[in-house]
Amino acid sequence: MKLDILVLAAHPDDAELGCGGTIAKHVAMGKKVGIADLTRGELGTRGTVETRREEAAKSAEVLGVAVRTNLNLKDGFFQNDIESQLEVVKVVRKYKPQIVLANAIRDRHIDHGKGASLAFDACFLSGLAKIETVDEDGKKQDPWRPISVYHYIQSDFIEPHFIVDVSSHWETKMNAIRCFKSQFFDPSSKEPETYISKPGFLKMVESRGIELGHSIGGTYGEGFTVRRYPGVNNLFDLL
Numbered sequence: 001m002k003l004d005i006l007v008l009a010a011h012p013d014d015a016e017l018g019c020g021g022t023i024a025k026h027v028a029m030g031k032k033v034g035i036a037d038l039t040r041g042e043l044g045t046r047g048t049v050e051t052r053r054e055e056a057a058k059s060a061e062v063l064g065v066a067v068r069t070n071l072n073l074k075d076g077f078f079q080n081d082i083e084s085q086l087e088v089v090k091v092v093r094k095y096k097p098q099i100v101l102a103n104a105i106r107d108r109h110i111d112h113g114k115g116a117s118l119a120f121d122a123c124f125l126s127g128l129a130k131i132e133t134v135d136e137d138g139k140k141q142d143p144w145r146p147i148s149v150y151h152y153i154q155s156d157f158i159e160p161h162f163i164v165d166v167s168s169h170w171e172t173k174m175n176a177i178r179c180f181k182s183q184f185f186d187p188s189s190k191e192p193e194t195y196i197s198k199p200g201f202l203k204m205v206e207s208r209g210i211e212l213g214h215s216i217g218g219t220y221g222e223g224f225t226v227r228r229y230p231g232v233n234n235l236f237d238l239l
Contacts, residue, residue, distance in 0.1 A: 160223025
């Protein structure tokens with residue numbers, strides 16, 4: 001299966017929080033979008049690997065993505081090293097996306113910045129023919145380099161380089177986030193409170209979406225940063 005967009009996310013729910021509206025918008029446009037979670041989120045205080053897997057599957061249905069997979073890297077301990085790079089190279093070569101959306105370049109969670117660097121480096125390496133990888137059936141993979149790698153913004157605010165208007169898809173984003181019931185505010189939960197399970201966290205997500213949307217004349221927006229300047233065919237591609 002060839003994807004138009006592949007979202008790389010350090011943990012299940014990163015994609016939803018950072019770019020869920022952008023995912024839903026492009027799915028509605030007829031684009032094939034997939035998510036590859038780098039880890040199972042096994043170090044999370046709340047929930048279990050099993051519940052997070054089930055929640056991720058439900059969220060994928062809400063967003064309408066074509067595929068969701070997990071690379072099973074070690075939560076908290078994966079590095080931007082050869083072993084991890086090759087795992088990401090394999091998934092990029094498998095799905096051959098034009099665009100990759102990756103974690104924030106820096107954030108309060110150490111895995112997010114690591115995930116950003118890992119994604120950026122692996123997408124470059126994926127285009128080198130002398131790096132040989134094989135798929136699940138042992139068949140040699142062809143080199144593939146995405147045209148663009150964009151980084152979504154997560155907990156810490158980062159000045160965006162561009163903003164996607166997701167006004168018509170904000171509710172889909174929030175419904176996808178709510179699929180991760182174990183992770184976010186739930187007054188009936190008996191699990192320990194965490195940074196993201198406090199009621200104010202999702203209010204922050206909402207407020208940021210409103211702020212970014214307002215700045216481009218919309219209702220809700222999602223911001224992205226780039227490490228390589230993107231080009232446009234004409235000025236009318238810009239709002």
